[in-house]
Amino acid sequence: MFDSRGYFAFGTDTFLENIEKKELQINKDLTTFNKVYRSDEDKALSSEIQEFTNRYFNESLPSAIQYKREGQLEELVEMSQSGGTQRVNDVLQSLNSFESDVQEEINFIYEEKDEKTSTSQWIYFSFLTFMVLVFIVLIRLMMKQFGGPLKEIANVSTQITNGLFVTDVPHTQRLDEIGLLSQAFEKMIRSTQDNEQELIAQNEELAAQQDELNEQQEKLREALSTTEQNEKMLLRMNSFIHSISNTLDKDQLLKSIISNMVEITYSSKGLIWLIDGNQTASVGLSETEQIQFKQHFPDSGMFEKLKESSLSHQVMRDTSTSERGYVEQKYKSGDLYIPIFSGKREIMAVLVVTRIGSTYSCDEVTEYQGLARQVALSLEKIMLYEDSEKQRVTMKNVMNSIHEGIQLIDNKGNIISANQKFCEFMSCNLPDQLTNMRYEEWTRRLEGRVQEARELLAFIQGAVHEKNDVGISHVFELDGEVKRVIQIYSESLIQNDTKLGTVIVYRDITKEHEVDQMKSEFVTTVSHELRTPLSSVLGFTELMLTRELKPERQKKYLTTIHQEAFRLTSLINDFLDVQKMESGSQEFDKKYHSILPIIQDVIDVQKVNSDKHVFVMDIQTEKLSVFGDRDKLSQVFMNLISNAIKYSPEGGKVLVRLYHTNKHLIINIKDEGLGIPQSAIGDLFTKFYRVDNSDRRKIGGTGLGLAIVKEIVKVHGGQISVESTLGQGSIFTVKFPVIEDVYVNASITMDKGQKADIIIIEDDRHLAGLITEELIERGFQIAQYNKGEEALIMIEKLKPEAIILDILLEGEMDGWQVIQTLKANENTKDIPIFISTALDEKQRGLNLGAAGYLIKPYQPSQLTSSILQVLLNKEKNGHILVPEEK
């Protein structure tokens, strides 16, 4: 109604939608009402509402809406006023009246219901009270009939529980359930009591068995304890052995032994002292304490006691202050000394452990002695290892120091070991790199460097399979930076009739090979060099003997023979010189000489033989003195200058230049000849070496000259070297130690008034007289003795400036003894001694310290000259006076 009026008032369609919804709701409510109405009035009201609804929604409302839409508001008002609204109000009034009636009816029903509920509650309570009373009466009856007998039975049960013996159970005579229960209970009691008796008997038996078991268990416990102790000891021992057996280093082993022993013995500190090597290791001890032990223990009685008794020994003592730490009172400590014996029963070490605050029991000491045997085994093992290692290293060093390459191979040819030299042959760095190398590999490496490898491999195969004959060897050339000639031989390594392998030895015979070759060439050379002058000598003498020759030809032939004989002599002298140098018997008569006249003489001789060469001397020094053998020095320059001529066949300048440095007098001999190939320079001073050994060599010679020159220069404290440019010539340089120019000749002037005493020890009175005369003439004062003993006394007194000594003397002493005595005496050792003798033992005299050695017969002036030279030289050092010349 409100929605329709809203629509008519505002014209909004929403009101129409609400009207439709309400129409549906009214129809739905009417349907529900029709299902529940009960009276005729309800039915009449339903019909009235239905009729009104139909008319309102189907007729009135659509017409009114139509009016509204068409704007016919007057018709709409008229329609409302013509009874439409009244009709609605009537219906609403009927509905309100119906609602009031219904509400009254509901109220009446509620009142009726409350009255009925009150009556029902009262009836229920009365019934409940009655039922409780009935139940109480029944309980009392039950208690009287069953509770008493049950309590009596329960009492019997309690008695039984309390251990009383019950004979009768009440109410067994009853026929009801209590009687049955009593009878059953009585049976149960009888049965229980019987069982109890039996159980008691069994229990007693079990108790006896338990006692027995307890006894056995106690025994087992004891056995277990012993076993556990043994097991612990074994574990400790095992752990100890394990911990000390894992090293091959002695220091580590000693540390390991002592630290494990201290731990196992529950000690506070300890020390082990290895007698061999006086080595210690300790736990809890200072360096000073260890040193103290090492210094004093070997001399202590305890050490001797341990050695003699072979048993451990414990010293019980009060703890020292330092051992007590922060504890004030004293208490006992034990020092246990355990000797360690080797398998040969020799004491090898001593082990000391200290337990601060308690001591070691006998059982413990016994156990620790057992450990000491393990320590001994470990020490022996490591010593054995060290010995074996030392031997191995020694053997390795020996093997490596051998000049031969040595290779040990097994029966398959694989390398077992090799030394350094063999390693060098194989171009490897360390011999260990070759160890275990397979046959194929090392032979392949060797094969690559050998020219005729097939023969070598055949030899090695023969060695491996033991086919090589005894003493057989093979020589091959090994390529490398330097070509080497190797001789190889093999020996089987047999032990207990079993072949373990083969030792193959590689001997480097390069030098020998070269020497052999050189010797062979030398023989050819010598043969050629000797045969050529011999041909001349023999040929010309034969001609002179068999033919009538004119005097000119005879002279010509004789001159030639003489020259060729001289040539032969030179050759032979060269050979002899070489032989003497090699045997060390070459003698050198050394004096101070000016080198200049020696070289000049050589040039004068050489000039005669050569008209193609120009000789030039370039002297840039005044220090020309050399202390040496004149003939040998002459030989040096003869050789060098004749070489300069020989090797410059086209002629040219031969320059001899002399100059000095701080240390050396230097002589260059320079030619403009063929020159020397650089490859030959290194071998130039080698014996028998020739630059060109071919059959077409241009220049003869034995290859000995320069070797001899080098040796002579060396003996004179000098050096020789060469520089050369092929085709341009060579420069040979000789260096001698520079000497201040002390060379004197007979015309030397001596300072006046200076006196020098000379003692002559000589048993040949004639010679002594001659020498005395000569020396007095030169201004010396002379004393003469024929016995060494007398002379020695006077020498001490007179302190002469020089002594002339014969070797064969009257009296007990010979000259050798005299010189030895003088040289051994601090007061006389610096007096120059000139040996004058017929014995050719110059080197011995010079070795003993003689300043000169003259072999009789000699000119007394020669002796005087020698003495003067030596004295003047001494003067240079600020010592000596020179006699006045008369």
Next chain:
Amino acid sequence: MARILLAEDEEILRMLVLDTLEDEGYEIDEATDGQEAYERLLMNDYDLVILDYMMPRMTGLEVVEKTRNDLNKKNMKMMILSAKNQQADRERMKEAGADYFMSKPFSPQQLLETIGEILGA
């Protein structure tokens, strides 16, 4: 008279052989080394060639080989006069084509006799 070539680098030995042979009327040509000897052989024919073994430029052996092989002088008598007198050396000389060998030192008389035999034959 027979014509002989003498090749020897040692002057004194050349003089010895020359004096020995010339006195007997032989005509001698001299060479101071192997190369010079070969050059003379290129231009001349000789009844006999006497060669030292060890000579500069060409050895006696090389002269014999080249003469036999290159100059086609198969019938020319060739003698080697050498200090090399080992069996191996002699065999090499023979292989190269030398007819005779005489070792140094030698007897001039014996040399004359040998040459007489060679040339007489």
